[in-house]
Amino acid sequence: MSKSSAQVTAAEISRLAGVTRATVSNWRRRHPDFPTPAGGTETSPAYDLAEVRSWLAARGQLPEGSPADELRNFLREGTVPALRLLPLVSSLAKLDAQQLERLAAAPDLPRAFSGAVGEYLPSVPGEDPQDVASFPTRALQSVLECVAEESPAVAVDVLAEHLGEDLAAGAYSTPQPLADLMVALVLRTPSRVLDPACGAGGLLSAAARVGARNLYGQEVLVSQAALASVRAKMASVEADASVEVGDSLRADAFAGLKVDAVLCNPPYGVREWGHDELAYDPRWEYGLPPKSESELAWVQHCLAHLEPGGLAVVLMPPGTAERASGRRIRTELVRRGALRGVIALPPGAAPPLHIGLHLWLLASPDPAKPEPQPVLFVDASDSGRSGRSTGSRALDWPTLSEQVVDLWRQFSSGPESFEPQPGLARSQSVVDLLDQSVDLTPARHVRAAVATADPDRQDAVVRELRSGLGQASSALVELSGGAPWPPAGAGALTWRTATVADLLRGGAVSMRRASAARGVSDESEEEGNHEVLSLxxxxxxxxxxxxxxxxxxxxxxxxxxxDVVIPETLNGEKAPTARVVDDGDAGVLLGRRLYLLRPDPERLDPWFLAGFLSAEENIYGATTGTSIVRLDVKRLRVPLLPLEQQRNYGKAFKHLHEMRAAARAAAQLADKTVRELAMGLTSGALLPPEAGPASS
Known part of the structure; x- marks a missing residue:
């Protein structure tokens, strides 16, 4: 076997075959003809990809590969590095569906590529302009099919999996909903945006989507910088993105640049950020950051690039708001009016998921206003939560974002007249903030605010919540009862299964997807109001x-x-629940990043299909990616059962759906009831049960 042959691990074999890792382990033990290891280690062996595919195909265990899978297989061979292919994707992203179709049908693909995207590809960080003719035909074909049949975003995600550089310690990607929120806090469409720690380009792409035209980014990792450049240009064909490789603190690629918005999710807890060599840097206008406070170096770097009237939105760890080592710089930021607001986010809003991060809103001090204005504090750490989980999936991002942006807009229009919202938002004067610790933690200022309690109003709120909780609890108890769910026998049942790809070929189900339109919508008023089911x-x-x-x-x-609708991305979920469309959803349009499966009612029961598609062990074998986990729905498996048996299982899955909905409603009402009762007691509006009226 050639040393250059592609090799795969057991985990990759499980994804290739659409099975669990345990199944692959069983194959290795029970089948003497299973391919022998061709590399790796004793504890983590690697196998020749061609041999594995041949073995799986002989046993009927090799599902029809998607274009994304074929691109992955090509990348495993190592003939062309993933970094070289990135400019191909960005060039193809500019073509429409008809142009892509004509390109795929061309007999001479390299020549057709040159005619469609130009003889030379645009450069990206780490790669100079390349001649299209220098690429193997299979490389062009693999990328083209993935872009045309999946999407440019999927193709970029596949290439990102193979770029091979580890993220720097303390650096995390910015989830898209959070990136969108950070852009929205600018309160206007910025013309020039800088992200000095741009990573793979999440914040720059979010800015491009709302109309920012001049984008500047810097990233220390070459592969991440290349991804940022490509993704920013794909987000808007009109955007001019300049992404440089390097350490922004030690070697600022945009020294002297002034922009109207800086968006930044800097690395956290980095001690070797250049403290000694940068001791006399002019950016430290508010004080030399201690060696342990690299985050405060990033804050001042962002401020140094702001033009008057501009805004910086920086994602920060909560410790920066109160650590003693950073007190002097926090004092100067507050005293001189550079810090305009601090927003506490719920845990799970961004990695690390167990910590509630903060957003710092900063502006260049206005010389025309010698007296510093108040600072806004928003404690949204419990906002937008739809369950106990700390994952991003448990957050109601539209509600959370609307609430936070609205509060910031109210404050910005009149800081002195901002009305506090008990338990949520409050403005603080500079005098009140400059105490011994200069603690900028929002909860300390928001929750300590004294609110006048109204006993009658609190009593009415609690009565309504308790009544609703009683009804929801009764519904849940009723659904939890009923006939027992009997065991299957001495052993679990096993079935012959078929993949969704098999069902599609056999006509038992059809699949549809919707993609976002480019540019501004030209829908009429009536069409524009048509409801869309979103992810x-x-x-x-x-x-x-x-x-x-x-x-x-x-x-x-x-x-x-x-119809059965299932998400394209998992976003941290172990198993996304497939949704069966009812009469309340009928007529609504399918949104993007969703799969729609339309089963033949004479062959497939929709609730049966949705239940088995949502099984965790099924999902595990059909997903790819790390930060963005994508589901290849064609690789999901469904048991082959008679329609009558399907309907029996379908009734059970529908019952579980109703039980889950009732439990969710009861949990939300219980949480609200407990909070209001506790608030009533601590504010003096309510008395303990069986206690008589008391005097103050």
Missing amino acids: RDVRAGERASSSLRENPLTEHVQLQSG
């Missing part, structure tokens, strides 16, 4: 909350009763 709606189990005007689509796919 968030499916995850939250809610009715359609979006519209065609907010989310223009290239194709309008209307939902029908009995």
Whole structure:
């Protein structure tokens, strides 16, 4: 065997075959003809990809590969590095569907590529302009099929999996909902945006989507900088993105540049950030950051690039708001009016998921206002939560974002007249903040505010919540009862299964997807108000909350009763719950990043299909990616059962769906009831049970 042959691990074999890792382990033990290891280690062996594919195909265990899978297989061979292929994707992303179709049908693909995207590809960090003719035909074909049949974003994600550079310690990607929130806090469409620690380009892409035209980014890792450049240009064809490789603190690639918005998610807890060599740097206008406070170096770097009237939104760890080592710089930021607000986010908003991070809002001090204005504190650490989980999936991002942006907008329009909202938001004067510790933790200022309690109002709120909780609890108890769920026998049942790809070929089910339209929607007023079922709606189990005007689509796919909808991305979920469309959803349009499966009612029961598609062991074998986990729905497996048996299982899965919905409603009401009762007691509005009226 050649040393250059592609090799795969057991985990990769499980994804290739659409099975669990335990199944691959069983194959290795039980089948003497299973391929022998060709590399790796004793504890983590690697196998020749060609031999594995041949063995799986002989046993009928090799599902039809998606274009993304074929691109991964090509990358495993190592003939062309993933970094070289990135400019191909960005060039193809500019073509429409008809142009891509003509390109795929061309007999001489390299020549057709040169005619469609130009003889030379644009450069990206780490790669100079390349001649299209220098690429093997298979490389061009693999990328083209993935872009045309999946999407440019999927192709970039596949290439990102193979770039091979580890993230720096303390550096994390910015989830898209958080990136969108950070951009929205600018309160206007910025013309020039800088991200000095841009990573793979999440914040720059978010800025491009809202109309920012001049984007500047710097990133220390070459592969991440290349991804940022490509993703920013794909987010808007009109954006001019300049991404440089390097350490922004030690070697600022944009020294002297002034922008109207800086967005930054800097690395946390980095001690070797250049403290000694940068001791006399002019950026430390508010004080030399201690060696243990690299985050305060990033804050001042962002401020140094702001033009008057500009805003910096920086994602910060909560410790920076109160550590003693940073007190002097925090004092100067507050005293001189550079710090305008601090927003505490819920745990799970961004990695690390167990910590509630902060957003610092900063502006260049206005010389025309010698007296510093108040600082806004928002404690949204419990906002937007739809369950106990700390994952991003448990957050109601639209509600959270709308609440935070609205509070910031109110404060910005009149800091002195801002009305506090008990338990949520409060402005503090500079005099009140400059105490011994200069603690900028929002909870310390927001929750300590004294609010006048209204006993009658509190009593009415609690009575309504307790009544609703009683009804929800009764519904849950009723659903939890009923006939027992009997064991299957001495051993678990096993079935013959088919992949969704097999069902599609056999006509038992059809599949549809919708993609976002490029540019501004030209829908009429009536069409623009048409409801769209979004990814968030499916995850939250809610009715359609979006519209065609907010989310223009290239194709309008209307939902029908009995359709099954499942998310394309997991976003941290172990097993996303497939949704069966009912009469309340019928007529609504399918949103992007969702799969729609339309089963033949004479061959497949929709609830049976949705239940087995949502099984965790099924999902594990059909996902790819790390930070963004994508589901290849064609690799999901469904048991082959008679329709009558399917309907029996379908009734059970529908019952579980109703039980889950009732439990979610009861949990939310219980949490609200406990909070209001506790608030009533501590504010003096309510008395303990069986206690008589008391005097103050």
